[in-house]
Amino acid sequence: MKSASTLFLKTAVFVLSLPMVLFCLFLIPEVGRATADLLPAFGASKYVVWALLYASVIIYFIGLYQAFQLLRCIDQGRAFSVSSVRKLQVIKRCAGTISILHLCVLPSFYLFAEFDDAPGVIFVGLIVPFASLVIAVFAALLQKLLQEAIEMKSENELTI
Incomplete structure (x- = not known):
């Protein structure tokens, strides 16, 4: 049962x-072009938007990889x-960074x-900054609970 549920979650990842x-192939270039059209005085706006969005995608894939490794x-x-x-700490940081980058966009x-x-x-x-913020808070909560469980487990092993 456990491997079936993790297989489902790995597939979901x-x-x-x-x-x-x-998103990387089609939407990000269009968002950059549209931003450049709306801000013709600031010629580098397209590149700033592209850099922020592509950076957030890279960080997203780092978080997904960590989730896969956790599974x-x-x-x-x-x-x-x-x-x-x-791994939960990395997921938390990735989600928080994505939230900040999308707030910049x-x-x-x-x-x-x-x-x-x-x-x-x-x-x-x-939507994206809020969703990634929720993921960051949830990962922080899981990280704290897991850390406490590990500490309790090590205390119980020392008692016996």
Whole structure:
């Protein structure tokens, strides 16, 4: 049962990577071009948006890789280990960094909203930072709980 559930989660991690590849290929270049069109006075805006979004995608893949490695640790029976805590810490940092990077891109969403007269676009721009912030908080909580469980386990081993 345990390997079946981790197999499902590993598949989910792989499936989560596919939309990001499509995002990199099609959407990021368009967002950069649109930002350059909206800010013709600031010629480097396209490159700034591209750099921030591609950096967030790279960090996203680092977090997904750590999640995959965490699932491998669970399969190998090393769920309550220091390496699992480190993997959760990396996931937490990746999610927090993605949130910060997407908040830096938020002004371009404001420009789109002003140009199209659609204020809801700003809320669309807040989805990724909010979701990654939730993931960061959840990973921090799991990290803390796992650390406490490891400490309790080591205390119990020393008692016996």
